[in-house]
Amino acid sequence: MKVHVDMSICLLHGQCVIAAPEIFSFDDAGGLVWVAEIDEVQAGDAEAASDACPEQAIVLG
Amino acid sequence: MTQDALADDTLPFLDVADPKFSIRSQAVLDARDASWCARTSYGLAALRYDDVQKLLRHPKLRQGSYRWPAHNGVTGLFARWWEAMLLSQEGDTHARLRRMANPAFSPKLISSLIPKFQALANMLIDQFAAKGECDFIADFTEPYATGVICDLLGLPFERWRELADIAGEMGLALGVTFKQDLPTIEAATQRIFDFAEELVAERRARPTEDFIGMLIQANADQDQLSDQELLDMIVLAIFGGIDTTRNQLGLAMATFIETPAQLTLLSERPELGRAAVEEVMRVRPTVTWVTREAVEDFIYNDTLIPAGTTLHLFSQSATSDPEIFPNPGFDITAERKPHFGFGGGTHHCLGHFIARGDMTEALKLLAQRIKNPRFNGPVEWLPDSGNTGAIRMPIAFDPA
Ligand code: HEM
Ligand code: SF4
Numbered sequence: 001m002k003v004h005v006d007m008s009i010c011l012l013h014g015q016c017v018i019a020a021p022e023i024f025s026f027d028d029a030g031g032l033v034w035v036a037e038i039d040e041v042q043a044g045d046a047e048a049a050s051d052a053c054p055e056q057a058i059v060l061g
Numbered sequence: 062m063t064q065d066a067l068a069d070d071t072l073p074f075l076d077v078a079d080p081k082f083s084i085r086s087q088a089v090l091d092a093r094d095a096s097w098c099a100r101t102s103y104g105l106a107a108l109r110y111d112d113v114q115k116l117l118r119h120p121k122l123r124q125g126s127y128r129w130p131a132h133n134g135v136t137g138l139f140a141r142w143w144e145a146m147l148l149s150q151e152g153d154t155h156a157r158l159r160r161m162a163n164p165a166f167s168p169k170l171i172s173s174l175i176p177k178f179q180a181l182a183n184m185l186i187d188q189f190a191a192k193g194e195c196d197f198i199a200d201f202t203e204p205y206a207t208g209v210i211c212d213l214l215g216l217p218f219e220r221w222r223e224l225a226d227i228a229g230e231m232g233l234a235l236g237v238t239f240k241q242d243l244p245t246i247e248a249a250t251q252r253i254f255d256f257a258e259e260l261v262a263e264r265r266a267r268p269t270e271d272f273i274g275m276l277i278q279a280n281a282d283q284d285q286l287s288d289q290e291l292l293d294m295i296v297l298a299i300f301g302g303i304d305t306t307r308n309q310l311g312l313a314m315a316t317f318i319e320t321p322a323q324l325t326l327l328s329e330r331p332e333l334g335r336a337a338v339e340e341v342m343r344v345r346p347t348v349t350w351v352t353r354e355a356v357e358d359f360i361y362n363d364t365l366i367p368a369g370t371t372l373h374l375f376s377q378s379a380t381s382d383p384e385i386f387p388n389p390g391f392d393i394t395a396e397r398k399p400h401f402g403f404g405g406g407t408h409h410c411l412g413h414f415i416a417r418g419d420m421t422e423a424l425k426l427l428a429q430r431i432k433n434p435r436f437n438g439p440v441e442w443l444p445d446s447g448n449t450g451a452i453r454m455p456i457a458f459d460p461a
Contacts (some may be wrong), residue, residue, distance in 0.1 A: 011114075011399060011405060012118055012406075013118065013405055013406055013407070013409045014118065014406060014407055015159075015407075015409060018155075018156045018159050018160060018407065019159075019160055019163060021156075030120075048160075048163060048164070051163065051164075051167040051168060051169070052163045052167075054403070054409050054410075054413060055399075056168070
């Protein structure tokens, strides 16, 4: 499964980092980084993060 | 050299503890022109868009209301709950509680409630539509905001008054007379926990896939969400969802009364309902500021913010900042940068899908069924700071 964040609408709330810390994190400069390609076992976490994102900026495919 | 902000008397001062203080006053606009922050009776206030946005997720700040009961010398049931609940938690505990609560607040679950919100709004409007007048708060926003929580909890609408009364009495804890009102607050807290316990017992006996059902599923693993944390979360949803929504919808009506062409536009183009909610929350957020506290000394904008400083992030002044919003007038068709009416960062409102969904339906239906609304007597307002809104709003209108 592919993970993408639309950075034009992401407001860096960090709700994805709370929901799925293995996929999303903040780098030292405070920017959002994520694992772009995940396996099936992580799909549930990715969906939880996508649901939790207040801006609905996470696209899974 | 960096100055200690609290001692910097070149910074403007705002007396935010004065009940007559208004977050929309000229003093705030002048302060925002002069500086990114002001000194206040409690600490500091951030006034501009970019700073509020950055500070909402600044790692050196924590949510700042957790000490409110201790600050008032209050202990007991309310204080225990307040200090334990999600909003007062940070770091790992906050993240765990939030992860456990997320499924109950997911957009999928909430969108299944939309037809219920529509039915509720129509039922309430039916009761006053023919009269051509109502108290918009007592007759609409209060029963609506509470009815939405009944829908969320899977309770019949008939229980709304009971819930509204409990939430109102518990809400006294946020006021300046916290200590005098303590017996009332403690009794209401006991009632709300009895209520939550009853609800959980019922759903354990007959499992559901709804809001309470989701929380009960999370509670299956006691290390992730204990029985006490489950009840604390249900109480927070009741407490945090009622007055906010009531106030925000009252502010919406006041804004439309002041700019009637926008209401006509919404009645012609109901698809603008969601945009109307966002625009109302930009110009008149009920939560006019959020409170943060510095966990250690840090430097921001060449200013030293000492550990323990209370910082109020002024959502209201940030989203009318002319630097960011050159045409700041109320316009539901304008493309806008995001508002801060639901806060931001780790404590971003957990109930925002519910609030956005229910307010969109309410505004769409009101625009269709109530024409030419106007004030029909004096409006009673809460102070124009902190969590603001109307508590009485007589209106007259032409039935559609
Ligand atoms: C128009 C209605 C609402 C407004 C304006 C609003 C506003 C806010 C704001 C500004 C915060 C952040 C406070 C801070 O950072 O200090 C917040 C947090 C929260 N809200 Fe809302 N809210 C609304 C409706 C709701 C509803 C309907 C619910 C639940 C059913 C809810 C549940 C919560 C919870 C649980 C938090 C704490 C989140 C955390 O600490 O992680 N809210 N809300
Ligand atoms: S939750 Fe959404 S808005 Fe927040 S950081 Fe993650 S992707 Fe961005």
